[in-house]
Amino acid sequence: MIPHGANRLAVKLGKEKRFSLRDDEFYPSHEAIDFYHRYKEDIALMAEMGFTVFRTSIAWSRLYPNGDEPLPNQEGIAFYRAVFEECKKYNIEPLVTLCHFDVPMHLVTEYGSWRNRRMVDFFARYARTCFEAFNGLVKYWLTFNEINIMLHSPFSGAGLVFEEGENEDQVKLPGRASRAGGERAGDQNRPRG
Template sequence: MGFRKDFLWGGATAANQLEGACNEDGRGLANVDLSPVGEARISVITGERKMLDFEDGYFYPAKGAIDFYHRYKEDIALFAEMGFKTYRMSIAWTRIFPKGDEETPNEKGLQFYENVFKECRKYGIEPLVTITHFDFPIHLIKEYGGWRNRKIIDFYKKLCEVIFTRYKGLVKYWLTFNEINILLHAPFMGAGIVFEEGEDRKQVLYTAAHNELVASAWATKIAHEIDPENKIGCMLAAGKFYPLAAKPEDVWTALEKDRENYFFIDVQVRGYYPSYALKFLERNNLKIDITEEDKKILKENTVDFVSFSYYTTRCISAEADKLGEGNLLESMRNPYIEVTDWGWGLDPLGFRTTINEIYDRYQK
């Protein structure tokens, strides 16, 4: 038994990883531009440290990246030479709406992505486009507080309307948010969140999560209305949590950590908050404004497919006191798998386990 002939082999990038040209042709400043290399990076991406403009003494790799903005033709030709059948890429929100809340989109940004998609099509490469890959206008952080603010849903809807209309016939496969569950661990990257002193951080995170989930459902609705051929997916940073031991408390802790990640996809696939999530909100005294319209949009606009990234599995204990280094998602070292110098566990069988578990859970 082999792969289907129409199986889409390919590769993936994010706009901030390769485009560069962060201030050309009207592009605005984004959170991903302000994620520096070095010791400050973690405090910035987790929302602990406010960095809303370039500061002296830091290197910001997204500013120049690999200059795909000017060299996309030769890069896509190389993709074709490698045998790509699909190319997953993302749109920089600030190329289309530099501030995020404008009425009129930036034509030069729209034209750039149109050119990229046409170049892919020339080589028979199917674009798979992420609408938001940790990419959020700085203006929306300064003026609205990021995804904690429901107003962002309307700005996101407008972005979706523009790109679904402009790229109809060029792009069929879309993802609403890259690794949506990462907003719990890197909220500046995942939701444009910078924490204010004294605020309830869980309240902020789960409010932002709800707003993104509602926005994702709206994107699905808009995409299907503009082009019924569109296929809209969600995207999870996956990788199981293993219990450190067969001790029931460890097994339960691993289940809770897996649920923390699957919560987002459960809502996007099933169209409602699962009971364990509602209980979590209740136990933590979190008051999320879930309107009747939200419930309707979520229920009627579930995703067409599930996608995920996989880097490693993780190990957890009810008495975790020795967390592994190098992982944004805290975990303990698994004594049964090899670990790199950077703290990442190498677990290829975990990849198979993850694939089976996700399909068994969703059948999508």
């Protein structure tokens, strides 16, 4: 959880472990624009404004709440299917990002996020689920939003948290001395297993 206030930067940079909300810090209202309940209205407004493309993302945790479940959450699939069908109704093409700074928290706390080789398999299953479930509705996919954000904001961008005394550059720099970075960037020379 990334708070507002004095500790915000330390959490974003992965220097302070923050896996739950604190009462003494300000958090957003958690309501925002309420797209989940208003997507039909929002998409109709986009069409009225002449939009032909809608860039959005799928929340990994809406399809796999913990990230490591063997089967996806069918309610999550139904929600996104309804969103994409609504887009098609108005001739709006969905442009969908698979991972937009939203690694399921369970994968961070239990597996260490992208430090762990198993994340590649979890992500591949999630991506395959999306491609199969939304085949014919989504033509254009983006894998990771701003993949370089893991260098600048490791926790919010990739769920990376650093231990005291750890060499952060070895964890963050893709394709170099880092298993985490190499696997996230698709380094073909990465160690296996």
